Amino acid sequence: MPVQVSYPGVYIEEIPSGVHTIAGVATSITAFMGRARRGPVNQPVTIFNFGDFERTFGGLAVSDPMGYAVRDFYLNGGNQAIIVRLYNGLPGTAALTVDGMELAAASPGAWGNSLHVVVDHDGITDDVAQQYGLTKNDLFNLSVFQKPTGTGANVLLERLINLSVTDDTRRADRILAQQSQYVLVALDVNNQPILPGVVPAAGLAADGIGGADSPALGANDFIGAQATKTGIFALDQTDLFNLLCIPPDTRGGDVPKTVYQAAMSYCATRRAMLIVDPPAAWSANKATAASKAAAGLSTDLGLSGIEARNAALYFPRVVEADPLRDGQLDTFVPCGTIAGVMTRTDTQRGVWKAPAGLDATINGIQGLDVNLTDNENGALNPLGINCMRFFPINGRVVWGARTLRGADQLADEYKYVPVRRLALYIEESLYRGTQWVVFEPNDEPLWAQIRLNVGAFMQNLFRQGAFQGRTPREAYLVKCDSETTTQNDINLGIVNILVGFAPLKPAEFVIIKIQQLAGQIEV
Numbered sequence: 001m002p003v004q005v006s007y008p009g010v011y012i013e014e015i016p017s018g019v020h021t022i023a024g025v026a027t028s029i030t031a032f033m034g035r036a037r038r039g040p041v042n043q044p045v046t047i048f049n050f051g052d053f054e055r056t057f058g059g060l061a062v063s064d065p066m067g068y069a070v071r072d073f074y075l076n077g078g079n080q081a082i083i084v085r086l087y088n089g090l091p092g093t094a095a096l097t098v099d100g101m102e103l104a105a106a107s108p109g110a111w112g113n114s115l116h117v118v119v120d121h122d123g124i125t126d127d128v129a130q131q132y133g134l135t136k137n138d139l140f141n142l143s144v145f146q147k148p149t150g151t152g153a154n155v156l157l158e159r160l161i162n163l164s165v166t167d168d169t170r171r172a173d174r175i176l177a178q179q180s181q182y183v184l185v186a187l188d189v190n191n192q193p194i195l196p197g198v199v200p201a202a203g204l205a206a207d208g209i210g211g212a213d214s215p216a217l218g219a220n221d222f223i224g225a226q227a228t229k230t231g232i233f234a235l236d237q238t239d240l241f242n243l244l245c246i247p248p249d250t251r252g253g254d255v256p257k258t259v260y261q262a263a264m265s266y267c268a269t270r271r272a273m274l275i276v277d278p279p280a281a282w283s284a285n286k287a288t289a290a291s292k293a294a295a296g297l298s299t300d301l302g303l304s305g306i307e308a309r310n311a312a313l314y315f316p317r318v319v320e321a322d323p324l325r326d327g328q329l330d331t332f333v334p335c336g337t338i339a340g341v342m343t344r345t346d347t348q349r350g351v352w353k354a355p356a357g358l359d360a361t362i363n364g365i366q367g368l369d370v371n372l373t374d375n376e377n378g379a380l381n382p383l384g385i386n387c388m389r390f391f392p393i394n395g396r397v398v399w400g401a402r403t404l405r406g407a408d409q410l411a412d413e414y415k416y417v418p419v420r421r422l423a424l425y426i427e428e429s430l431y432r433g434t435q436w437v438v439f440e441p442n443d444e445p446l447w448a449q450i451r452l453n454v455g456a457f458m459q460n461l462f463r464q465g466a467f468q469g470r471t472p473r474e475a476y477l478v479k480c481d482s483e484t485t486t487q488n489d490i491n492l493g494i495v496n497i498l499v500g501f502a503p504l505k506p507a508e509f510v511i512i513k514i515q516q517l518a519g520q521i522e523v
Helices: 050-057 065-075 110-114 126-131 172-179 219-223 231-237 257-269 286-301 306-310 335-348 374-383 417-433 444-464 487-491
Strands: 030-034 045-047 081-085 095-098 101-105 115-120 140-146 155-163 183-185 205-207 243-245 273-276 311-315 318-322 328-332 385-391 395-398 476-479 498-501
Touching: 030 065, 030 231, 030 335, 045 050, 050 065, 050 081, 065 081, 065 318, 065 328, 065 335, 081 231, 095 115, 095 205, 101 110, 110 115, 155 172, 172 183, 219 231, 219 257, 231 257, 243 257, 243 335, 257 273, 257 286, 257 306, 257 311, 273 335, 273 417, 286 311, 286 374, 286 385, 306 311, 306 417, 311 335, 374 385, 417 444, 417 498, 444 476, 444 498
Parallel strands: 030 081, 030 243, 243 273, 273 311, 311 385
Antiparallel strands: 045 081, 095 101, 101 183, 115 140, 115 205, 140 155, 318 328, 385 395, 476 498
């Protein structure tokens, strides 16, 4: 706003620069869905390492393949993950009763049956109670133990001190809800905490009963419902994710086709990529695995159409040592491994680099379920099936980078994974970075600001080597003017921004031509 002058002198006016910096979004936040031993149900939880997964979801469990996929993700360079625990039916939560105070395990599952709580009054003095405006007879402590599966002493999990049953700052239900990882005060039918009228006596104890693990998941448990934000739609509660992994519910099992189809459609709406695991039957006979995969791509998965740009299939499954079975080898799906490799590649080279090649090594595995030959690889690659291969010295690597629209005969412009992921990255970054435009006056000053800010974002990518071309003019374009936004668009409240880029495409085929040079012939 111009300065209002009133007296002779010098006036200072700050003029806005018109710069609204567009920050690039994350590229490899990976969502996992499946069963777990414990943890919140249908609530996305962000973790940053496998230790977080162990603390919140109980770690590995023989019956829950999702835990192994999360472990593979971090073994191969994964960083940020979002875990959605699924449960079939009404969750079974362990209950504990201490002198009229009803406690419940913090999350459903049979794990809660091993909980043991003990009440004591140790360390509670008048001085401590006065800090809260109470007497020492108003307070008690609660220790939470885990009972061992065999012989041995209970293991202390946590200790909550200075709790009360009255309506004050130390009321047990509030403190447990904020501080305890293992128990909560149960609620009655009116959603009121079930607390006793008096402080529980020291020495009282209770064990968990009634907790139950989820039965096998069905397709509906994976898909869920958007209205209730369950299943896939639990991810509506997250701000951003880039990759989606859905391990099968059982070892050696498969994800139902309907689940993959729903997930692929959902990923298209969220600008994310779905990592698809190969059906187990493809590798049942090692000698015919490649031909089985080629024949079963359309019938066994049914992932086609434009939305298949947002999905990529990797074959075969991987062989790993299972720490829960004394290191015995077993077969696992590769989705977590691939997501980790993508994260590592993004960090080291950028989202525009294909997550494949000799640098895309696979860690934490003992082998591949099928060792493919060059000819078998050559039969699968033109169909859009990404292979994992074993090479002497180099080890096991990812050796394909095509989307499920990557079949040669489709000639899709998003044939390659890095091209699609780069486009999604640009789309999401610009979507978030141009929110300031809404309700601004729709004329040339605004268009100039848009060109400035979007152009600066694209120029930064060009300098990092994300595009083809020797000059910015060859690499990208940003157009927002009277040609893209007509008077009719202005009347409708629309501003159109045209952004184009020349993507880098991976060198899939390296052809070396060799020729003998004949001796020079003098005439």
